[in-house]
Amino acid sequence: MKLKITFILALFCIGFSNAQTKVGTVNSEFIIxxxxxxxxxxxxxxxYGKRLDSSFQIKTTQYKAKVDSFKAEEKLMTEDDKKARIQELRALEQEMGKFRQNGATMMQLQxxxxxxxxxxxxxEVIAEVAKENGYTQILTTTGNEFAYIDERxxxxxxxxDKLGIKE
Structure with a gap:
């Protein structure tokens, strides 16, 4: 009975040792x-950023022109006209703020x-290299916190090398 249990444990250990994985790492950001x-x-x-900046400069120029116009005509305006123009300028400021915020998002998406x-x-190349070298898993070193990585x-x-890139 002990012999059968020992034999089964031995088979289990051999099977487990053959099923081990080979894990590698890659610095994908460096390669990119x-x-x-x-x-x-x-x-x-x-x-793309220059085109966005150009559009923003046009809006800025229009805004400055309206501010200058308001300052020049302010003394001649009624209180209601002043309030209306101030509201218009605030709306333009908000629009410019949204444009700036959307521009940053659009740049990231681009x-x-x-x-x-x-x-x-x-x-695709990482997958090829991993298969050629018998790796079962490849972890990226960028953005992850590894306590130790064996360079091998x-x-x-x-x-x-596979991409033909020389350092």
């Missing part, structure tokens, strides 16, 4: 920053949209 396509992404995002193909390509299991350089 080294990809040649990144220059194009940054250029497109910068151009950047994410332009980076999506790079992350897709990176993900970091596939960042393998992915860079």
């Amino acid at each position: 920053s080294k990809m040649p396509q990144m220059k194009g992404v940054l250029q497109r995002v910068e151009n 950047k994410e949209e332009n980076l999506r193909p790079l992350y897709k390509k990176l993900s 299991f970091d596939i960042t350089q393998l992915v860079l």
Whole structure:
């Protein structure tokens, strides 16, 4: 009976040791920053930002013109006219604030949209490298807190090589 239990435990231990996983790490942000396509992404995002800035400058110029007009005509206005113009200026200020806030959101969305193909390509190459080297899991080192990472299991350089990127 003891022999059967020992045999079953031995089989269980052998099966468990064969089922172990191989975990690796990769610095995806570093790789993305080294990809040649990144220059194009940054250029497109910068151009988009310039278009937004241009639109905002037009609104700012219109706002300043209305403020100057109000200041020039203020002494000649009735109280009701002053209140109406002040309301109009406040509405324009709020509109400009919303435009600025929306612009920041739109810039972030534009950047994410332009980076999506790079992350897709990176993900595919990471999967290839992981399969070729027998990894069952790959963790990204960016944005995660690791107490210790053994450099032998970091596939960042393998992915860079597969993408043809030289440091």
